[in-house]
Amino acid sequence: MKMGINSVGMVLVFAALVAFSIPVKYKGNIEAYELTLPAGFPQPIFPEDNALTQARVDLGRMLFYDPVMSLDSSVSCASCHNQSLGFADNKMISPGVNGELAARNAPTLTNVAYNPTLLFDGFLPTLEMQILVPIQEHAEFNFNIVEIGKRLKKNPDYIKRSWEAYGRQPDSYVITRAISSFERILISGDSRYDQFVNGDKNSLNRSEKRGMNLFFNDLACTSCHGGFNFTDFSTKNNGLYTIYADSGRMRATHLLEDKAVFKVPTLRNIGLTAPYMHDGSIATLEEVIDHYMSGGKNHPSKSELIKPFDLTRRQKGDLIAFLRSLTDESFISNPAFANPFNKE
Ligand code: HEC
Ligand code: HEC
Numbered sequence: 001m002k003m004g005i006n007s008v009g010m011v012l013v014f015a016a017l018v019a020f021s022i023p024v025k026y027k028g029n030i031e032a033y034e035l036t037l038p039a040g041f042p043q044p045i046f047p048e049d050n051a052l053t054q055a056r057v058d059l060g061r062m063l064f065y066d067p068v069m070s071l072d073s074s075v076s077c078a079s080c081h082n083q084s085l086g087f088a089d090n091k092m093i094s095p096g097v098n099g100e101l102a103a104r105n106a107p108t109l110t111n112v113a114y115n116p117t118l119l120f121d122g123f124l125p126t127l128e129m130q131i132l133v134p135i136q137e138h139a140e141f142n143f144n145i146v147e148i149g150k151r152l153k154k155n156p157d158y159i160k161r162s163w164e165a166y167g168r169q170p171d172s173y174v175i176t177r178a179i180s181s182f183e184r185i186l187i188s189g190d191s192r193y194d195q196f197v198n199g200d201k202n203s204l205n206r207s208e209k210r211g212m213n214l215f216f217n218d219l220a221c222t223s224c225h226g227g228f229n230f231t232d233f234s235t236k237n238n239g240l241y242t243i244y245a246d247s248g249r250m251r252a253t254h255l256l257e258d259k260a261v262f263k264v265p266t267l268r269n270i271g272l273t274a275p276y277m278h279d280g281s282i283a284t285l286e287e288v289i290d291h292y293m294s295g296g297k298n299h300p301s302k303s304e305l306i307k308p309f310d311l312t313r314r315q316k317g318d319l320i321a322f323l324r325s326l327t328d329e330s331f332i333s334n335p336a337f338a339n340p341f342n343k344e
Helices: 005-020 054-065 132-136 145-152 156-166 172-184 192-197 206-218 285-294 313-324 329-333
Strands: none
Touching: 054 156, 054 172, 132 145, 145 156, 145 172, 156 172, 192 206, 206 313, 285 313
16 A cells, blocks of 8 residues: 555554544443464454454454445455455455555455554554554545444444444444454464364375475574464565565654565465565465575565575475465355355
8 A cells, every 4th residue: 555654654643543532331232252263372462442242343344344434435345355365365456446556465364363563564553553544545445434434323233233332333433443353353273284283184295294394394484484373473574676666664664774674474375365475576376485495686674584595396396385285264264254245
């Protein structure tokens, strides 16, 4: 998304306003949402004022899929974060209202509850704040959260659900928190790789097992893409260019040391989320591996871990097969995450 420094600043100011609007004493439906976590996944941290309840998740799911959120009611969050594609999309850059193109590739929302910071900048701290970005971006919703609230207040179902979930009218407070609640349940940890780790030794074939061994033991991948979510949640430069069109984290921090560094993305569901990198510039996993084998381009911010290495054709195939085994079929077919407006 084409978001200048000013608009990051604006989001923070606006987020502060939304955050501090006075909560009405909550009298709604407080049935907790039972988040079932895969083995080895830590408990995500929920903001104090946004504990997970079923009513909040249900409302957020509707808003996530409802194009009423965009200026001309043509685009929803799901337009760029599509369940069947691991809550990413398959475009280099995704069009928003009027077909306008943003500046970055839409990332997956897989396990986004765990991300300590959002966006490729690795800077915005909460999902609640992040939601303001697509809403006001010209190339996304090109809209305004206060106006969305006005639209929702004309809809009796949203009014009812909003009172149930947060004890107040559907306004900015509710919109940001409800959508975040839905995003926090998008947990994926049932890929064939996970099944293997949890004891089903037949869930990976021999090629995938060899690839797994390369990934964990022979290559530097896990120095950045390690841990239960295949990311250390840091920001790094992986040597895509000598000159970057996108200033990366520096866009938010103004620090030279952050120039062209981007968040290390999760590799879960990576087989579904092509094209790759912040700008969608790499079309396939084969080419991603070619990039890493080449050692990348020189850039002052480039991590020392990005160095040339050799793989045979078979090894390269094995590594890619392993990455594809991180696709979680039950995640992309879970009816609880699907569009609630599509009643079969
Ligand atoms: C036009 C396409 C588009 C639409 C519509 C859209 N997004 Fe995104 N989304 C993106 C892009 C592109 C990024 C990466 C932007 C960046 O890093 O600067 C992104 C990033 C995100 C992130 C950060 C993920 C992470 O791990 O850092 C979240 C969360 C998110 N979007 C949620 C939403 C929600 C919620 C909505 C609806 C309110 C929405 N998006 C609508 C394209 C879109
Ligand atoms: C120094 C840290 C680092 C190491 C080591 C590293 N990566 Fe990455 N990786 C990144 C960063 C940062 C990005 C995102 C760059 C961008 O968006 O421009 C990335 C992006 C990717 C992507 C694209 C993800 C997406 O959603 O677009 C894949 C696939 C990937 N890496 C696989 C690997 C593999 C396989 C290895 C080992 C051969 C590896 N990486 C080693 C930091 C690293």
